Amino acid sequence: MASMALLVMLCLLATQATSSQDHQPAFGFIKGLVGCHKGEKNVTDLHKLKAYLERFGYPVSKAHSGDDEFDDSLECAIRAYQLNYNLRPSGALSPETAAQMMMPRCGVPDVVNRTTQLASGMKRRSLAFRAVSRYSFMSGNPRWPASKTNLRFGFLSNLPSWARQPIFNAFGQWDAGSRFTFQYVTDLSQADLQVGFYSGDHGDGAPFDGPRGVVAHAVQPTGGRMHFDAAETWSVDPTPGALHLETVAVHEIGHMLGLGHSQVQAAAMYSGVAPGTYKLLHDDDREGVRALYALP
Template structure:
């Protein structure tokens, strides 16, 4: 979606949302600050109900034949959206919900088949419908390659390869799967490329921000990134306010390649949104538990290694970010891991 600043006089947010919610069929608008605009005085963006509904349609919350006047369905869809993104569940287009709707994100739908294993009731990860996974000879080895015709002008091929090597390494460290780079794009299991607009897979990209990337379920292996984005590996060098960290997106999309859906845990790599000039490159316990339920545990995986990774400091445009409540979350899962894998 593309949004444009306006100069309308601000009104009381609560009363405006209430009136808007009661009159969904009217072409009223909601004013909200665009979280992707990191300026001192960002301009407000206008989001109307039809745009919110398009977002809910796009990511699996409303059926295509939904009646525009069906306020009940709209409220239910918003409630599911809020639940899946770990937001307060109000069923209304409140400010938290609008902020997330405006954020850049992965193009994979959120509303997919939930996990059903009793041991995992405390976790928030989900799978693709049908729970597909890669089924090859053990030990499992997957090859990946980059399209030489579809790269980004913002990074060199060497930088791109280095980023993906690290990203694949994150997942390989927790499951018994190895990822091997190959030059043969045609026969590679995982095919990576930067594409613009309608690129022939039925999922066209939408330009700067909006959808950042999308991936198909196992064993398809296509991993596509939006060529329109300002992809970055170093925010000290790339000063654009809309720069997107490539490694963060790569880690997320590889999770989809392996069969994971989106998590509602905001610290998880599989959470669907990512702010410009921010980084989320480490796996969270929710990511690890989910992918190990599909492939088992890497024999060299240790809880202490995960703790060290999760508590590491990420630098995002000079800002230090540290996960909170991590030790409690991780230690509470160690017994679950033991029951599952021993």
């Protein structure tokens, strides 16, 4: 009887969250747009694609942001996205591009305040786009003061007890892979970093969008906030169909240290995270934080 109870407990710990399998994925609308290209008009849900691109840092023309017309600015934004993800920069919504866009991901935008020139037919346009070669930094290169190498973290009351150990593990990875040390505190008034679980609109101006969309987000230094979407299916161990909490936490801690997204797919700071994926800190992540803090 005791062994049966233990088995049930382990199963509950292995996959924790409200089930997302019966809900339409937040980015599921993109599947119906595969193949669309410049010149098409009245394309159902195309305005949602424009909002998606704008949300993650690929601007489209404000004059057409709310309509369903595939114009020059949308082609340019898609091309910028494709370049950032090492996809063929056709400017059309190819199956490969749609698959990348539909992947669950971090809510922090890919693109920060940099400018590059991107080919658009015979023209070249200037966009607020950074074509990252590998690691990147948050906008303005925010960082913790040089004297602040010990960061204290605490858990909000809405964090489930099963989530504590994976998040401890994630801080441990950064403790071993950076100049920072991390100390757990129970008094939130003493915490530099606060961790919580939320659903939908939770008052920070970045509402979660439900299952298999934005899975988490974090604030750059020295904001110190990391939020996970409680509507996702989370796992303590790598589990098919569930998001590995430690993997996502490692990514979000990187943002709290000042790192942006990486183009290296194996890096913890890569924006997308497929269910069942387990990642550890990558050399690219460690090199990024060393470069940000000007360490050898």
